[in-house]
Amino acid sequence: MLAVSTVVLAATALALVFFYAPIDADQGLSQKIFYIHVPIALTAYACFAWGAAKAFIHLWKRTPGADLESYSAIHQGVIFGALTLVTGSIWARISWGHWWSWSSNQLVTFLILFLFYSAYFMLRYSVEAGPARANMCAVYALFGVVLIPISWLSIRIANDYIHPTVFTTNGPQMSGSMFLAFCVSWAALLCLAGTMYRVELAGKRLDSSLRELRELLA
């Protein structure tokens, strides 16, 4: 169901972005990257937050499988985070004339967030599987979630004029048709992330069950 929703929403989003939403008067055609770059970034934040929530559940209630769910969500977050950086760089190249700007707080804090969660895998694979690893990873995932509001608010706090601010306290700074295209794109990417999360989780659970079965049969 989620996979079907993803396909339908993605097709609708592409149609809205390229045939319905008007071409931006200021940036021209390159603004179309906004409809994929920003939803991907927001989806990455959502995945990291979901991973942290599952980590919290693991530490609080000791729910079986919460650790694996946290790991899968963070993995999706890193995939979407990498895509945010790549699509953002492409947009920066056409808009600013260079691939990256170290003076933009939004970019740097997002990179820190991405690197922080990329290091999560180094931690996970350097410790032997078991309750100790699950606890360590959960604590690490919870620490990282603090970076999400920092990354989100940095541009607003520091008056960053390089990276554009579309969502302000006065609401989205775009026309209704642009906002509709943006919302459908975001819904499509959230569904995609949800599908990927569920498929990956099913694969990991199956892998773990097979490993257990192999040990029992050995």
Add this chain to the structure above:
Amino acid sequence: MSASEKYVAAAYLVVFVAVLAWVAIIATKLARLEREAGELTELARRRADERSEEREKVSA
């Protein structure tokens, strides 16, 4: 094709290729899991056969 068109196409293509790569990786992983499940089923079947043979010997 203008420069803007090229960059927009590149941005969308990167996402498409990434999703495609993910699908390919998952497909490979599923194939491995399927193979492992098959091996384990075969192993379990052999064990069950051995056990039934032993039972037959004991009863004989």
